[in-house]
Amino acid sequence: MASLFHTSIAARSTAVILAIVGLVGIVFLSIAIALTERQAGADQQARLNELLETVQRTASIACFLSDRQLADEVALGLISNRTVGAVTVYAGGERIAHRGRTPAAGAASAKPPEPLVRNVVSPFDRGDIVGQIALVPDAAEIRNNVLAATRFISLLLAVQMVFTGAAVVAVVIRFITRPISRISARLHELRAETGQKLEIPRGSETDEIGQLVRDVNAMVDYLVSILGEERGLRLLHEIEEKKFRTIFEHADTGIFLLDESGRMISWNPAFAQFFGLPEPSASQGLPSMFADLLGEHRDEGAMLISRCVVERKSTGQDFRLGGAPGLPKRWVSVVLSPVEDNRIQGVVNDVTERKRAEEAAQELAVTDRLTSLGNRLAFERRLERMIDASSRAPVRRFVLLMMDLDWFKQVNDSYGHHAGDEVLVVVARRLENAVRKSDFVGRLGGDEFVVLLDGVHDRESVERIASKIISAVGEPIAITGGMRANVGASVGAAVFDGGTATKDDLIRRADEAMYQAKQSGRNRYRFYEDTVSL
Structure with missing residues (x-):
């Protein structure tokens, strides 16, 4: 029953409604009983007063005449009413009649009720009191009447409460709890x-x-x-x-996963091939840290991981790997991206071909296509680096030789531009052979060449190299068609000794020295007069 009360809305609602109806009914029933008792007592009192009013005239004659027989008839008439317990008639202060009812068992010990006394006036003068009637109510009978009325009212109220409660319960069950119970059962299924x-x-x-x-x-x-x-x-x-x-x-791309410390978590077969590692299913021998796979670039790899973790954004860098045993040297591009759970996802691509293409493009950008020597851009870059190095170390000197071919125009005019190109190529090779491998040889365009002699400390060395160049260039050159071409070289030398001269200053000085060589009869060298002596 208790389980049904806790699990059934209908049972719980019915019990609560009946409890409320019962409680309200008891309260109202108590009030109704009290009011009924009061009203019944008042009604009985009114009836007794009406009885006294009824016999007032007869009692007036009996008391005026002191007629005991008539007074006894009055008392007998009053005592015939069940609510009257005793009647006494007085005339002139003397009792002339008395009638009483034998009290019921148990009522004799009860305190008798207060008598109801009514003065009797003269039938001829209403101001003259000739006697009294004392009427004692029958308390037991009155109580029985009140109880009967109370029981009737209580029964009506009880029946009303029962039917009202039942109706409310029926309405609640019919329109509320039963539909909800059915909905609940249907929902359960x-x-x-x-x-x-x-x-x-x-x-x-x-x-x-x-x-x-x-x-x-x-x-x-x-x-x-x-x-x-x-x-x-x-x-x-x-x-x-x-x-x-x-x-x-x-995928051909290497894919891997790291924790925030750079420790390897997982990787795909392409990644294993990049670094010569075991397959992902066999991790024996795998370095615990990704940076260790980069060899001499370990520190750069650790910095890349740290930057990705701190900045929480993708970072990347290219690394040149020495190659694992049995693998060639290669360039790889590493891109790291932060992902959830404080992990890092990495992608590795082989960019060796791209790097080679870039290097080839860079080489082409600084190479003279005809002679394969350095071009003007290569010369200017090399000159700037040498000036910067000499400025930081004043004891380190270098010399710029600027050379222009003599009688080259005659070769072009006599044998054609194709022959001129052949002469330029041969001159380029002879210049390379005349200097050290550490020295720079370049062609600025046309028949103009430059040589940068690094680390030269005495004038005699420069003169010896310049003479060697002039001698090598002056040798006859075989050209297509079995012909021979003869050219010479005018060389101008400018020395950089760590002073304040700029790149343009040095080029201008060498060019002026070369012009002086040409003016002096060609096929010879000259030093710029304003430079510091070697």
Whole structure:
């Protein structure tokens, strides 16, 4: 029973309603009994007064005449009423009649009620009191009458409360608890994922219960929609996961995962091939830290990881790896990106071909296509580096030789530009052979060449090299068609000794010295007169 009270709305509602009706009924019944008793007592008192009024005239004659027989008839008439317990008639202060009822058992010991005394006036003069009538109520009879009236009222109220409570319980069960219980049972059996819905109870189409059912059905529709979306997302996730797994395992790009300290967590086969590691399923011999795989670039790799963790954004860098045993040297591009759970996702690509292409492009940008010597850009870069190095170390000197071919125009005019190109190529090779491998040889354009002699400390060395260049260039040059071409070289030398001269200053000085050599008869060298002697 206790379990039913706690689990059933109908049982709990019925019990609560009956308890409330009973409590209210008891309160109102108590009030009704008290009011009924008071009203019944008042009614009895009024009846006794009416009886006295009825016999007033007869009692007046009996008392005026002191007629005992007539007074006794008055007393007998009054005592015939069951609510009268005793009647005494007085005339002139003398009792002339008395009638009394034998009290019921148990009533004799009770305190008798106060008598009701009425003065009797003369039938001829209402101002003259000739006697009295003392009427003692029958308390037991009055009490019985009051109890009878009270019982009747109590019975009516009890019946009313019972029927009212039953009606309220029936209404609550019929219109509230029973529909809710049915909805609850239906909900318990409902399989929302199949799209099942609740039926609105009959008669509740427009009330709160009907609205509740509609809300539940709307929630079921939403749940079915959400479940459908979730199934779709789960299926899509599985497809994407398989796709990612396929890409991860078969991609040419190395993919790996690190913790925030740079420790290896997982990697794909392409990553293993990059670094000559075991397959991902066999991690024996795997370095615990990614930076260790970069060899001499270990510190740079650690810095890259730290930057990714601190800045929480993608970072990347190219590394030139020495190559694991059996693997060639290569360039790799490493890109690190922060992901969830404080982890780092990395991607490694082989960029060796790209680097080679970049190096080739850079080499082409600083190389003279005809002679394969350094061009003007290469010369200016090399000159700037040498000036910077000499400025930091004043004891370190270098010399700029600027050379222009003599009689080169005659070769072009006599044998054509193709022959001139052949002469330029031969001169380039002879210049390279005339200087050290550490020295720079370049062609500025046309028949103008430059040589940078690094670390030269005496004038005699410069003169010897300049003479060697002039002698080598002056040798006859075989050209197409069995012909021979003869050219000479005018050389101007400018020395940089760590002073304040700029690149343009040094080029201007060497050019002026070369012009002096040409003016002096060609095929010879000259030093710039304003430079510091060697």
